[in-house]
Amino acid sequence: MSLIEAIRADGAKLLQEGEVKMVLGYRSRYDRRLPLLITQADQVSALVYDDDCWQNLPTYLRKGEVRSAMPVAIVCRPEGIRSLLVLASEAQIAADAVRVLAIVGNEYRGVLDLAAAAALIKDLPPAPVAPDVAAKLDELAAMPANDRAAFWRDALAPCTRCYACRASCPVCYCQNCVVERNTPQIVSTTAAPHGNFAWNIVRAFHQAGRCTLCGACQAACPQNLPLMLLNAWIERQVREEFAFVSGSGLNEPPFIGSWSPNDDDKFIR
Ligand code: SF4
Ligand code: SF4
Incomplete structure (x- = not known):
């Protein structure tokens, strides 16, 4: 069969x-x-x-x-x-x-x-990222922080704010998304470089320890933005700095909401 x-x-x-x-x-x-x-x-x-x-x-x-x-x-x-x-x-x-x-x-x-x-x-490795994505992660890791920020600003600037990435993601389920709050407005809703950068970084940070690298967001993006590069960047930080893989077990405490005094915070710098 x-x-x-x-x-x-x-x-x-x-x-x-x-x-x-x-x-x-x-x-x-x-x-x-x-x-x-x-x-x-x-x-x-x-x-x-x-x-x-x-x-x-x-x-x-x-x-x-x-x-x-x-x-x-x-x-x-x-x-x-x-x-x-x-x-x-x-x-x-x-x-x-x-x-x-x-x-x-x-x-x-x-x-x-x-x-x-x-x-x-349980014993399967996290979803593999494409070889070009893995190579780019290493390249980004070797960049000075300002150059890395400039790379992301340029890469995310063409976003049209259609939110197809959000609609396609199983763990993007908030009824009232932060990007649509206007009192006060936290993220500009205009499809312009500054707000686009903020939106995409906020989206990716909200998926930290929750993204399973399924690839649906990038496949849905009409602008073909490198969303999997951004997701894989954060997934790598979470896995390497906190030994945490999203969705590893039943009844596992959420990554955001769990902390230890021994957590290493150097990834923020
Ligand atoms: S790759 Fe991650 S952020 Fe993108 S749709 Fe899948 S779970 Fe959501
Ligand atoms: S799917 Fe692409 S263009 Fe649409 S909001 Fe998400 S990143 Fe921007």
């Missing part, structure tokens, strides 16, 4: 037996892969899966039609499982409200509850 045939069979079984009310997966539309929400077993033939399925489906758990259909089964790669673990640790989902249709590499690993999914990814 192929990977997608096994996912369809498990999805249909879960729906037929009433173990879940909805299956979240991917469908094909022309050359694109889009999210698919299924509530009937006879709809599973529309499910597809391939390397073009870049969206991180836990993002859809905040939608009303999904929240009202818990428990749900959700197709996830390791980055998606890590996102689920972050959401559970932040009390955004109940651990028993999701079943994971788990994929690691090209292998389907079956239907797992969140604890079993956490065990599955």
Whole structure:
């Protein structure tokens, strides 16, 4: 049985037996892969899966039609499982409200509850960053701080403030985003270099210890800004300075909100 045939069979079984009310997966539309929400077993033939399925489906758990259909089964790669673990640790989902249709590499690993999914990814390394991103991280690390700041200002200046990055991110779920507060206004909403720099840095800092390097934000960005470079920069600081990897386990305390007197703060300088 192929990977997608096994996912369809498990999805249909879960729906037929009433173990879940909805299956979240991917469908094909022309050359694109889009999210698919299924509530009937006879709809599973529309499910597809391939390397073009870049969206991180836990993002859809905040939608009303999904929240009202818990428990749900959700197709996830390791980055998606890590996102689920972050959401559970932040009390955004109940651990028993999701079943994971788990994929690691090209292998389907079956239907797992969140604890079993956490065990599955426990010893996997964080999502790899592209070789050009890794090389650029080293180059940035060797730069004087002022040059590094200038690099980010230039790189982020073309942002149009469409917020597709925010909409595509599973852990960007605030109902009242800091960028839309106007009393007082904290971040300028105009698509101009100063506000663009502030927005993108605020977004990335809010994801510290929460970003799972799924890549959905950069894939969604119409300006093709180097968001994964920024995310990977912060992920590297969090991992190397605090030995913390986002979404490593169930019931893990959130990174922001946990501290130790022994924390090394030299990364701020
Ligand atoms: S910030 Fe980007 S890479 Fe990180 S979890 Fe959100 S969408 Fe994925
Ligand atoms: S998706 Fe790209 S252009 Fe749109 S707000 Fe995010 S960084 Fe800016």
